[in-house]
Amino acid sequence: MHNAILDSDSEDELPLGWVERSTEDGNVYFVNTSNNRTQWTHPRTGQKKVIPKDLPFGWTKTMDANEKPLYVHLETGNKTYVDPRLAFATTEKKHVHDFRQRFDGSTTAFQVLHGVDLSGKYAVITGCNAGIGYETAKSLARHGCNILLANRNMEATQVAIEKIVKETNASDENLKAIHLDLSSLKSVKQCARAVKTVFSDHIDILILNAGVFGLPYEETEDKLDRTFQVNHLSHMYFTLLLEPLLKNGSRVVFVSSESHRTASLTNVFVKQNLAHPKDNYSAMIAYGNSKLYNVITAMVLSEEWKHKGICVNSLHPGNMVSTNLQNSWWVYKLLFFVARPFTKSLQQAAATTVYVATAAELEGVTGLYFNNCFYCEPASLARDKEIAHEVFSISLRMIKERMGTELIEPFIDKY
Structure with a gap:
């Protein structure tokens, strides 16, 4: 699988102690690991995020011995418990033209x-x-x-x-x-x-x-x-x-x-x-x-x-x-x-x-x-x-x- 340059905005970075998670049906939520509180909006921006309905190309989902979701990359064999769709999470748009630049002239x-x-x-x-x-x-x-x-x-x-x-x-x-x-x-x-x-x-x-x-x-x-x-x-x-x-x-x-x-x-x-x-x-x-x-x-x-x-x-x-x-x-x-x-x-x-x-x-x-x-x-x-x-x-x-x-x-x- 080819390498990709994944985008990152400073304001979109999570504060210390917060992690991003997803539900089975594909909704994104945020967890404060210090007190285990959860919320649907980003703790820094206050906006909701969405992820694709389907897994990224080349990934499949299985279950481990404890019936916990496990994600496998078909080409490399790499496994993770983190939903790979989170790598493609985007801020929920209020207007159809609300999207930021993810790529530039050097992107393939x-x-x-x-x-x-x-x-x-x-x-x-x-x-x-x-x-x-x-x-x-x-x-x-x-x-x-x-x-x-x-x-x-x-x-x-x-x-x-x-x-x-x-x-x-x-x-x-x-x-x-x-x-x-x-x-x-x-x-x-x-x-x-x-x-x-x-x-x-x-x-x-x-x-x-x-x-x-x-x-x-x-x-x-x-x-x-x-x-x-x-x-x-x-x-x-x-x-x-x-x-x-x-x-x-x-x-x-x-x-x-x-x-x-x-x-x-x-x-x-x-x-x-x-x-x-x-x-x-x-x-x-x-x-x-x-x-x-x-x-x-x-x-x-x-x-x-x-x-x-x-x-x-x-x-x-x-x-x-x-x-x-x-x-x-x-x-x-x-x-x-x-x-x-x-x-x-x-x-x-x-x-x-x-x-x-x-x-x-x-x-x-x-x-x-x-x-x-x-x-x-x-x-x-x-x-x-x-x-x-x-x-x-x-x-x-x-x-x-x-x-x-x-x-x-x-x-x-x-x-």
Whole structure:
């Protein structure tokens, strides 16, 4: 089992003579060992604490010879009478956004998932045969998650599945490949239909990770700039098509970028076309705009689906992460080569995605933008509700013109 950096707040430390205990049904209480008095609230903060309903991943409970609960770590064989769930106790939230930062930019996805059991959970991840997406899939699979790896290259995806099984001892029965070419809206629709046949009941986690960076202008079969379509429009369409599988508690994660702060929407609304035009094309602006659209789409959908209990958030995985995205132009390769010693590893880059997709304290949290495993304020353009409405509306129209209104009628009628 991997090591984890467990968080600690000075005000959360117990006074001398106090210990933390748990009941069989998972409630936390505190004992004063000097007089054996007990109470439900923390003696220093006066707040209640809660622990997960289930044991951390890798632990089981048995009884000793005296019928006293004994906890055993399956991998190491270590035994303890202390409920391991107490290591993951959190202060009971008065508001859905009442959570503190437990991780930072140096945290890995494995550390985020320490003790988390994802058995019985179902996830769909786009762009996950390499890079950050691969590390995301590997991390979730290591903890028992059932995953559909949605990629364009099926041969590379199969290789990725074999690597994940070898590196994590995950079951290959929990990992399935499904074809998705984000440069084709037709392929997006076909993939969504295929997902529904495999995960016919529900999706717990939908991670929109795939993306392209620094491409010269190139039109897709849908007559759209490839960067715009792959990074934004196809992911938005895919998410809308999968809405029937998203239930109360499902999480949708848009992998955006801090580059959304470099977006320029000059003449976008006048031309009623969000894709960057061929004339005066800028690969960097096209990328920044597409990442802004990710944040906006997440915010709009978070409002639309809040009443259903579907949580939709966006995030930045890390600055200058060395992946295959930079291979589109030699200048980017050189830039990333020079900066590589100062960048995140792929495991660190996957941490925020994994955190937003699984963290217990984010239950019910929606409409936020995360960086380094904590929420922060996105760019002003992303916070402008009029702009957000216009971006979403034009995106819908662009989809409708090419694919009709099947399965997205409620949004067409509203926007």
